[in-house]
Each structure stands twice: as C-alpha cells, then as structure tokens.
Amino acid sequence: MLTTLNRVIKSGFMNFWRNGWLSTATVLIMTITLAVWTSIFLTNVVLTSVLNMLAEKVDVSVYFNLDTKESNILSLKSKLEGMKEIASVEYVSAEQALLIFKKSHAGDEVLIKSVQDLPDNPLEASLNILAKDSSNYGVIADFINQSAEKSAISKINYTENKIVIDRLNNIIGVLRQSGAAAGLALAFIAFLVAFNTVRLAIYSSREEITVMKLVGASNWFVRGPFIIEGVLHGVIGSIFSLAIIVAVVAFLGPKLLNFLPEINMINYIGDNFWFLLLFQALGGIILGVFSSWFAVRKYLNV
C-alpha cells in the first residue's frame, strides 16, 4: 500500500517533468484562471466598500421653523434614535449652523456682512439623519411626517433629494446584481478554459491509459499520477497567480489610493496574504484534481 502510494507520487512528479511544455501550458492556464478568480474576488471587495461609502454619504436633513423650541427638536431626535433603520442623528442648532455658514463662506465679505446685519439669526436648526441603508429613507421620511413635531418642520431635504437618492439606490442595486452576474460568468468561463485544457492534455494520454490498464494496472494506479500532476499544476499556478496579483496591486494600489483614500489595497493584500495564498492554492488544487479526475475517468473503462 505504501509502496504503491510512493510509486504513484513519484510517477506523478516524473510525468509532470517529462511532459515539459504540456505541463507549462497547463500551469499557465491555471495561473490565468486563478488570477481571474482572485481579481473577481478583489474587485468585489473594492466595489463593496465603494458602494458602502456612497451609501453612507447620503443623508436626510430635517429643518425646523425659526421659532421651534430646542426641547421639541431633541424629543424628535431621541425618537428617531430609537428606530432600527437609523445609524445616527446629529443635531445642528441655529448658532452652529451660523458658524458653519460663516466658515464655508469665509472669503465672501459681502455675504457674511449681510447675514450679520440682520437682527436675528436667519438660519434654521436641523437634524442630520444617516440611515443604515439608503433604501430606508422612505420609511424614515414617513415616520417624520407622522410625528407630533411635524408642524415645526419647515422642510425635509429628503423630499428634494428624493430623486437623487432613489436613482443612486437603483444604480447601486443594478451594479451589485450585474457585477455579481458578470463575475460569476467570468469565473465560470475561466473554469471551463482550465478544465478543457486538462481534458485535452489527458486526451493525448488516452492510449497510455488503455495500455496501463491492459498491463494490469488498477484504476487508482492509473489515476493517481494524473491527480498528483493536477495538484502540481494547481499549486504552481497559485504561486504564479499570487505573484501577478501582488505585482498588479503594487502598481495600481497607490493610484486607487489617490482618488479613493478609504480603500487601501496594499494594506488589504498585506493583511490577507496568507488567506489569499490559501484561497488560491486550495482553488488550484481543487481545480486541478477535479479536472484530472473527470478527464481520466472517461478512459479508465477498459
């Protein structure tokens, strides 16, 4: 039993070596397939965080009439904070609004002066609401409209931005779905290419398989070396593929960082290096073994 296992492993390594360019070609295809799989995975990671960022940047502002008592506003705030759809509520008082206004128009003397000349603060107090998910804004708006403080509200910014928010929501949904579909399709195509490469390679060995069987080899004795070869293709392919991914990220990562400071691909790869290596090696081994197993099976029936 142990001698047989030994022979099968040795034979697998030897075939891999003697098959020369055929092994090289198979490893190359495996590399490409694994690189495609990993790219899809990483793109998904980036896309998800971009979409989350976009979703977070949307919020709803509720403005109150100038004479509204602060206690009224705070009572609405605490009610809103009790809603499970809401991530956070920020209270901006009229004084704070004025400060912010002055700050953001610091260079514009005329405008600031005209505001200061007024007897009262013309700015309204507001609540800035951040939902957990941008699709929740409808529920939140309904809640506000039915609340006791409704009469004190001068406007809800959501109503004005409704179209933008809805559109963004649609875009995010479509992006998520079509991205997932395209990724799956691409991953499947990559799998087919690798699978068929292995099948072709084993097709060229079909007569050898027959001969081995006729000389008295058991199915496992014939299949074993091909499976070892499959493991080798997968492992070597995964190392190459990871090298490619690391090189591409090292090149593209800094550029991505320039316009999306929240997404640091280089750190991500660094933190997840072992996971990625395992992901690729496991993917490669499963792909190689599965393809070999399936391709050999057809010719064993002698």
Add this chain to the structure above:
Amino acid sequence: MIRFENISKIYNSHSVALKDVTFEVKPQEFVSLVGRSGAGKSTLLKLLIAEEKPTGGKIFFNSQNVLKMHNRELPSLRRQIGAVFQDFKLLPNKTAYENVAFAMEVAGKSEAQIKSDVCKVLDLVGLKDKMNNFPRELSGGEKQRVAIARAMVHRPSVIVADEPTGNLDPINTWDIIRLLLKINELGTTVILATHDKEIINALERRVVSLENGTVFRDENPGRYILS
C-alpha cells in the same frame, strides 16, 4: 486452463472477426495460432485479456468466466497473463527499464525485486545497454523485445504473444522462440500467434488454424497449412 466456447465477435456489419470458435488450452501447453491476415488471431487474444468483449460465447480462465468478471477483477486477471501486443503498446513517456518494471509495479512488487528481475529479463532479450532509452529511441525490433520482456518479467502463468517476432531478424527471432520454449518448459502456458511458416514447422507443437474467423484445423503436432 483456457477455454473458448462458441465465441463470435462482430465488430460491425461488414467486419465479422470470429464465428463460433471453440477450443481449449491445457496448462503448460505451447499452442500456435495461425491464419491469414485478418483471420481473427489478434481478436481472439484481445478477448482473452478482456480488451474486447465477444458478441457471443463464453471464455474461461482457470474455470472463471472472464465475461462475468467485474471491472475490479480485471487487473488481477491481466497480471496472470503476459501479453505481447502486435503493436507493442509501450508507454512512450517511460524508458525501456520503466516499461518493463511497470508490469511488476502494478502488482506491488518490492523495489529490490523489480530491480534485479527487470535487469535480468532485459539481459535475456539483449537490451541491457538500451534500458534507459525511451521507445522513440529504439528500433522496431528493440521495441518488440522490450514488449516481450514486459510480458514475462512478472512470471505470468500464461504468455500470449501476438506476432512477437514480426520485426526481428532470423537470429533474434530464434533467440525469442527459444526463450518462449524455455519459459514453457519451466511451466508457463504459451499461446503464439504468428505468420512465420518456418517457425511453426520447426516447433512441432500444437497448431490451431483460423480461417475467416473459424477454426478449420487443430492438430498436435501441427504444421503451417493454409487452405
């Protein structure tokens, strides 16, 4: 030991290889199978190692019905039969040594035993100095001798040799025939399919003649006679 019973083999409508063939081979017999090209000699040998399935009839090996054997049992049947194929069937990615050793590896023999036996057999067929050559680096006759070495290295109880001297010069041919006779004397059953009239007549052993897929002569000792 081996019994063909009413064997027929129809490859397709315009290629009927065997029709109602019945004969028996006793242990330690040396039987020659003769007949014109296309008479069905190779087909008969292929049926014995279950490379092909007959259309009808029964085949017994040591009173076991070969046709009833499960796929799992075929390797052990094939390890008891040493086959020299008409087209050699060497493994192209293995050296002469590895090809011969393969027949012992499949049976799980120890590395030490394989080493000594393979070298001995390669020496017997005169290929000791070519044992690290790949089949593509061997001549037709050399390949044939590797095939012969592979068929006997694991000491099978039967050797079926399909035209084993087809590519050999007269001296090598007689060396191989003498080798087969010697193995036969040591107790191995031999079935030899050949076109070589001279050999058959010199052997003075049993001869089964096939014509158009039927046995038309079975004599012991027999001669090479085609109708």
